Amino acid sequence: MTSPASEDQAQAKVARYQIGEVADRTGVTQRTLRFYEEKGLLRPPERMDGGFRLYSDDDVQRIEYIRQLQQYLGFTLAEIKEMVEAEDLRQQIISTFRPDRELPARLERVTRIIGALERQLEVVDHKVEALQEMQGDLRAKLDRVTTRRHELEEAIAEEQSQKKS
Amino acid sequence: MTSPASEDQAQAKVARYQIGEVADRTGVTQRTLRFYEEKGLLRPPERMDGGFRLYSDDDVQRIEYIRQLQQYLGFTLAEIKEMVEAEDLRQQIISTFRPDRELPARLERVTRIIGALERQLEVVDHKVEALQEMQGDLRAKLDRVTTRRHELEEAIAEEQSQKKS
């Protein structure tokens, strides 16, 4: 019974996926998954005996999060790395849940997380603002041009009716 | 009097800037300005006799617009090119302001502009939505973590007062 000191929680059904399946599920390539790991965006997943990567549902969620940040929001991988590192810190604190002792250390980590979150929020707020301004501009332009189309349509209709007469 | 058919509007004070000044004003490098021109993001500006580029206020505005799209909104230059091309079409229509004849052609151009604007709006709407969701998530996380900080602070304060007693 010399188990390597792990897996004691009732491991009911912690699903694990190989890289191929994760790639299919998330829509990113295997290469990209390894790349993200290399760059520190993903924590090194477990491995099976042969060395194959085994991803958890958490990992899958995180990959989807990364893609969101990248594709829809235009963050660079470096920025995303900072953001997910903060996320990691949060996870650590949650798992390190011995509710007393080392309170000052815990306080400090929490404070750092708050700082990171605040910085992220600032960036996001700024982007939202810029985008909403754009949205307004675009809508205004669209309105004006749509009006012009109506005018043109009417002008053409008039021309047609004049030809007929 | 065989002028090459141009410049008849009272050209009161159309300011022109050389590339260096434009670079300073907009914060982009000269190299980038030439690059944008090469890629079709900026219309080729006027030149003076020696070949130096002369930018207008319109050009400067456009450069700032491009930077907004790129930096805050995460559009690629290819996407931006599409967007500013639509803008160009609008300008052309405004300048080509002979109010009758060729009405169907004008209608078609207007319709194309509307299509482009609608596509842009769709993209922007999507991004705004994604960002606002993020914003909510971040705020929620921040709330939770801030609560935890208060708890920790109180716990520490308690510990302190116990030491004193």
Added chain:
DNA sequence: AACAACAGTGACGTACACGTTAAAGATGCG
């Protein structure tokens, strides 16, 4: 006219974000 400072055009270099082989080992299935 001389001269520094600025601007022009290539051409090559670079950082990011992956894609694409290539070669070798691991797994699943009949």
Added chain:
DNA sequence: CGCATCTTTAACGTGTACGTCACTGTTGTT
């Protein structure tokens, strides 16, 4: 057990968005 399929690492290739020379030509100042 054999064999196709999958996964591994390593190395090189690619497109985007510029940066960095290097060298030539242009402008403003004295």
